[in-house]
Amino acid sequence: MKLLAVGIGLALLVGVGFWVLVGGTQPVDQRAPSASIPDVQVVKPVRRDVTATLRLPANVSAWNQTTLYAKVSGYLKSVAVDKGDFVRSGQVLAVIDDPELEERYQQTQSEYAIKKVTYERLANVWKENPDVIAKQDVDVAEASYLGAKHALEQVATMLDYTKVRAPYGGVVTARFVDPGALIQAATNSATQAVPLFTIMDISTLRLYVNVPQEDASFVKRGTPATIELKDTGKTIEAAVTRSTMSLDPGTRTLLVEIDVPNPRHVLAPGMFAEVTLTLRKHQNALVIPPTSLISENSSRAVFVVDQDVARKVPVKTGIDDGVWVEITEGLSGNEDVVVVGKSRLADGKPAKASPYNLPAGKSSSQKY
Secondary structure, three states: OHHHHHHHHHHHHHHHHHHHHHHHOOOHHHHOOOOOOOEEEEEOOEEEEEEEEEEEEEEEEEEEEEEEOOOOOEEEEEEOOOOOOEEOOOOEEEEEEOHHHHHHHHHHHHHHHHHHHHHHHHHHHHHHOOOOOOHHHHHHHHHHHHHHHHHHHHHHHHHHOOEEEOOOOEEEEEEOOOOOOEEOOOOOOOOOOOOOEEEEEEEEEEEEEEEEHHHHOOOOOOOEEEEEEOOOOOEEEEEOOEEEEEEEOOOOEEEEEEEEEOOOOOOOOOOEEEEEEEEEEEEEEEEEOHHHOEEEOOEEEEEEEEOOEEEEEEEEEEEEOOOOEEEEEOOOOOOOEEEEOHHHOOOOOEOEEEEOOOOOOOOOOEEO
16 A cells, blocks of 8 residues: 555656646747737827017116216205105206305406406497507407306306206105205216215116027017016016117127106016017917927927827927927828827837827916
């Protein structure tokens, strides 16, 4: 019985070994499942208007801004305006008391009167009796009279400078002195004299925008601009008025100005604003979602599914507004362009396509 049991055990062991040997020699591919075809989502290119915009910060400045200095020295006799007052052109803002200039004017006026009378008398005598007085004496008297006249006009002009007047209509934004202060004349641009007032014309304002070099060629006079005021939440439609036509070598930017009428004084100099410039606008352009693009070095391409086969198609792009990207070359508009699942595709390999539901989006603008 023991020998029989041992024999049966050996037979079972040999059978199991033979089964393992035969099963292990089968090819791996026969036992492995076949590779699955990737599922992708596709859309067809559409035609619509696309716009390239650029959003930049802007500085709001007055149309004119002037800091007033005194032309003559003296004590500030009176001040007629203060900060925030609106003034008209030629309005007297302050009066300076200069007694020395007053005396000089009186003296010059007296000299002028004497020389005028002397000239007129000699001229009358010479006309009535030329033999009594020489013509040369009359000419000398006339020259002396005209010199005194010009001297009087000069002193009168200086005396008028004791009244500080507004050079144009605007608002007083700064006042630096009070009555009784000793005022020094501002004789040159490097003067140490104390200023009197600052006046700004805010009926029209200038907005200064610095456009980067890569976008400078698209910005010209008349380029549409939308001005957004963060504090008030208001927007103003305007256009580029002028530019420097040259780039700043230090910043490589183009200085652009936008003139904005401000009759109700809604804007104020010094405000911060953001300006959106419309650089380009293409109508009826062929567009696809930006996520469809594949970037390879400096070139771009998309995958399309044609009869359940993926094909890689090189394309050239135009405007990209963040929701749509313009295709200028490479697509006709009838292709099924892959949006989701590009990473699992290879050119010429099978692919299973299904429609892609494009979510709603908002156009973006390039911002610096």
